[in-house]
Amino acid sequence: MKTWRNAALAVTAVAVLALTTACGQEQGDQTLGGQPAGAAKPAGAPAENGYGNDGYGSDAGAAEAAKSAGQLEVQNDPKLGKVVTDSEGFTLYRFDKDSANPPRATCEGDCAKAWPVVSAVGAKAPDGVGAAELGQVVRADGTKQLTIGGWPMYRYAKDTKAGDTNGQGVGGTWFAAAPDGKKAAPAAEEAGSEDSGSDLAGLSVRKDPKLGDIVVDSRGMTVYRFKKDSAWPMKTACVGACLEKWPVVAPVDKKDTEGISTKGFVTFNRPDGIKQQTMDCWPLYTFAGDEEPGDTNGQGVGGTWYAVSPQGKLVGAPK
Numbered sequence: 001m002k003t004w005r006n007a008a009l010a011v012t013a014v015a016v017l018a019l020t021t022a023c024g025q026e027q028g029d030q031t032l033g034g035q036p037a038g039a040a041k042p043a044g045a046p047a048e049n050g051y052g053n054d055g056y057g058s059d060a061g062a063a064e065a066a067k068s069a070g071q072l073e074v075q076n077d078p079k080l081g082k083v084v085t086d087s088e089g090f091t092l093y094r095f096d097k098d099s100a101n102p103p104r105a106t107c108e109g110d111c112a113k114a115w116p117v118v119s120a121v122g123a124k125a126p127d128g129v130g131a132a133e134l135g136q137v138v139r140a141d142g143t144k145q146l147t148i149g150g151w152p153m154y155r156y157a158k159d160t161k162a163g164d165t166n167g168q169g170v171g172g173t174w175f176a177a178a179p180d181g182k183k184a185a186p187a188a189e190e191a192g193s194e195d196s197g198s199d200l201a202g203l204s205v206r207k208d209p210k211l212g213d214i215v216v217d218s219r220g221m222t223v224y225r226f227k228k229d230s231a232w233p234m235k236t237a238c239v240g241a242c243l244e245k246w247p248v249v250a251p252v253d254k255k256d257t258e259g260i261s262t263k264g265f266v267t268f269n270r271p272d273g274i275k276q277q278t279m280d281c282w283p284l285y286t287f288a289g290d291e292e293p294g295d296t297n298g299q300g301v302g303g304t305w306y307a308v309s310p311q312g313k314l315v316g317a318p319k
Contacts, residue, residue, distance in 0.1 A: 066119035072126040080184040089162025096173040100150030103137040115154040120146040149181020202252035205259035214307040220293025231281035248276040249284035280312030
């Protein structure tokens with residue numbers, strides 16, 4: 001079982017060699033600057049009448065509060081297809097604001113009361129699922145949280161009996177987990193998504209009616225830059241709670257791009273351990289407030305967030 005560290009790392013200023021490209025050596029990762037996220041709060045109790053009224057999430061230590069999934073099972077839900085449950089039949093969920101590569105859990109404090117963390121201790125893979133799919137991420141409070149396919153696993157406090165899927169689609173970010181850790185979906189829907197799904201590259205260009213040519217990710221979601229970041233030395237000013245609103249763009253292979261400049265196209269190893277893609281050495285993000293492809297709700301937010309041109313420049317920012 002793989003172990004990943006989710007705790008924030010200490011701030012470090014790293015001296016770098018002389019420039020050989022726009023942000024130094026174009027080969028390899030870049031790690032510089034930034035601030036660590038605040039320490040996570042222990043997972044608390046679920047909502048009243050929700051999952052685990054046997055004392056789960058009480059004032060006991062967080063490591064004790066996180067209940068193991070035990071022997072995982074795969075159930076066929078009539079609406080959702082194959083869904084992973086714990087040994088008691090409770091549905092396991094994944095959170096879109098978390099990440100699988102690297103595994104990272106962002107649901108803390110009050111969030112973890114509504115979505116109790118599933119402990120990795122004692123968890124066993126279900127039939128037909130390789131043990132390699134299971135892993136764990138170590139939360140800031142020391143809890144070892146179960147991951148499937150890299151995605152941290154949770155239960156939902158409002159699931160009151162085995163087979164409930166009341167957490168499905170909550171906030172547009174919570175979904176029942178499939179055996180590979182992806183979002184559960186009926187077989188027909190999965191096949192349809194493969195046939196009609198996005199053919200977009202990891203990063204490509206979309207012509208927006210107001211902004212012109214802007215960069216989008218593989219889902220068609222608008223990509224942004226933060227004016228408070230810097231390209232050289234490469235630093236990030238978006239840390240902690242900021243990342244909940246502005247998720248990083250995960251590393252993209254140069255071969256998986258279309259229509260964009262790959263100058264300064266390097267991976268940024270952030271101080272918090274997350275790997276982030278850059279363009280022209282500037283860290284890239286998406287916006288949690290963009291709900292569907294084509295949205296540009298992050299444009300101009302706070303006078304510091306702007307869409308990105310195919311050359312990696314800010315689009316529409318005041319001169």
